[in-house]
Amino acid sequence: MSAGAGSDGNDAVRRRFTVGLTGGIGSGKSVVARLFAERGVDIVDTDQIARSLTGPHGAAMPAVLAAFGADFADAHGALDRVKMRALAFSRPEARRTLEGILHPMIRDAVFAESLLGTGPYVIFDIPLLVESGTWRERVGRVLVVDCPEAVQVARVMARNALPEQQVHAIMAAQAPRQARLAAAHDVIDNGGELGELAPQVDRLHAIYLAMAEEAVRNN
Structure with missing residues (x-):
């Protein structure tokens, strides 16, 4: 990335309120991104x-x-x-x-x-946000979609027809669950029923809208 492109890009993005969305494989991050998109939020899928x-x-x-x-x-x-x-x-x-x-x-x-x-703000969908080491400084908030590791394994095995050993190998190459949670400003719990996601998204969306309006006033 050239210095000019990187600087201009960073400055332009800072003028918008940004959220970095992340979560381990099988956490349901894509579902959460879709729910935010349905509420008019811009989603950039890395x-x-x-x-x-x-x-x-x-x-x-x-x-x-x-x-x-x-x-x-x-x-x-x-x-x-x-x-x-x-x-x-x-x-x-x-x-x-x-x-x-x-x-x-x-x-x-x-x-x-x-x-x-x-949209009123932008969400960067970044699977390796914690692992990259640089994205945390590039976004206004870090939002982690979380669930127990056993739930991750079961979901990925069912979705991708992968053996359990391979799923564990993929998870081992990602940041540990506790590292993601430590990096989070906000957490969505996706360890239960699908219907429990929308109220959590609505609550955070209201918070992010207020933060986005404040960002506009301060720029």
């Missing part, structure tokens, strides 16, 4: 941006292939995610190399997309 960057002939693919080799592209020119996932889990330095390529590009794209929104 996973979606990453998929675009590593899709067929995506902007990140030349650097990825230069670092890992041409055989990490599939027949369509997209990142071979299965092969990369296996490498990243077995070799942490490979994961760091991939993140070093993608994270600056994702940040630039996030800033650009956030400027296009018309």
Whole structure:
């Protein structure tokens, strides 16, 4: 990320009230993001941006292939995610190399997309917010969707048809539950019924609207 793009992007984003939404795999973060979107909030999905960057002939693919080799592209020119996932889990330095390529590009794209929104505030949907070490300073609030780890495992096994051992390996590569909670300004409990989410979202939405209005007055 160039210095100019990063500085301009940060300054522009600071003029809007921002929330960083995160949670472990299977926590229900995507459902919570959808509920906020239904209330008119702008959602910027960093996973979606990453998929675009590593899709067929995506902007990140030349650097990825230069670092890992041409055989990490599939027949369509997209990142071979299965092969990369296996490498990243077995070799942490490979994961760091991939993140070093993608994270600056994702940040630039996030800033650009956030400027296009018309909602009262913007939520950045960031699965690895805690792990990145930089996003906490880039958002006004950190919102964590939380549930017991046993619930995470059961949900992911049912949703993705993955063996329990693989689900635990994915969770081990993410920040521990307590680290996410320690980073949170706000927490949504998603360990129960789906219907219990909307009241929690409504409560936080009212708080965030007031904070967004204050941010506008102070700028």
